[in-house]
Amino acid sequence: MINIVLFGKPGAGKGTQAEFLKEKYNLTHLSTGDIFRFNLKNDTELGKKARGFMDNGELVPCELTTEMLIDEVKKHPDTAGFLFDGYPRTINQAEALDKFLPTIGSKVTATIALEADDEILVARLLERGKTSGRADDQDEDKIRVRYQEYNEKTAPLIGYYKEQNKFHAVNGIGTIEEITERLTSVIDNL
Numbered sequence: 001m002i003n004i005v006l007f008g009k010p011g012a013g014k015g016t017q018a019e020f021l022k023e024k025y026n027l028t029h030l031s032t033g034d035i036f037r038f039n040l041k042n043d044t045e046l047g048k049k050a051r052g053f054m055d056n057g058e059l060v061p062c063e064l065t066t067e068m069l070i071d072e073v074k075k076h077p078d079t080a081g082f083l084f085d086g087y088p089r090t091i092n093q094a095e096a097l098d099k100f101l102p103t104i105g106s107k108v109t110a111t112i113a114l115e116a117d118d119e120i121l122v123a124r125l126l127e128r129g130k131t132s133g134r135a136d137d138q139d140e141d142k143i144r145v146r147y148q149e150y151n152e153k154t155a156p157l158i159g160y161y162k163e164q165n166k167f168h169a170v171n172g173i174g175t176i177e178e179i180t181e182r183l184t185s186v187i188d189n190l
């Protein structure tokens with residue numbers, strides 16, 4: 001089983017690249033953002049609990065997120081592996097994943113970060129907000145909160161995975177195809 005954590009700031013292109021990588025490597029793509037948005041749209045109990053946090057650009061509490069993620073993983077017992085997109089986003093979540101995966105005989109294979117400058121990313125998000133209907137992409141203040149959340153809570157994961165020799169970074173600026181190529185060359189050399 002190969003488990004890849006796609007890592008990067010909001011707007012870095014994780015979702016776009018995940019679409020290609022899941023096909024190429026036959027992986028199950030789990031995007032916590034997408035799962036939350038599905039629950040929001042369908043007004044589920046989980047959606048009701050997550051809405052306020054998401055609309056403000058804040059992280060949803062870890063217990064809720066981890067429980068949801070583990071439920072999703074368990075739905076795919078026969079998969080060749082997972083592509084985690086948007087999870088883990090805190091040290092607490094990374095530790096939860098490192099505790100859970102061994103219970104299904106697995107582990108994180110590698111974390112790959114898509115890197116890009118903040119100004120480029122904010123511009124991308126505002127552009128996406130024009131068409132995606134995502135409330136958190138339409139307001140610069142909310143975007144700023146997401147970057148604060150990233151810097152405070154998610155950036156420490158770089159050190160966490162570096163210590164485990166599992167951290168790889170690729171340049172996230174270029175055409176979609178160029179970036180896919182950079183990612184596949186990392187994965188093919190794992």
Ligand SMILES: Nc1ncnc2c1ncn2[C@@H]1O[C@H](COP(=O)(O)OP(=O)(O)O)[C@@H](O)[C@H]1O
Binds near residue numbers: 034036088090146
């Ligand atoms: N691992 C997580 N932990 C807590 N909250 C999360 C997590 N993943 C997604 N969310 C919530 O969903 C929102 C949107 O997630 P996502 O689409 O991955 O965002 P982005 O485009 O900012 O990377 C986040 O701002 C957060 O509120």
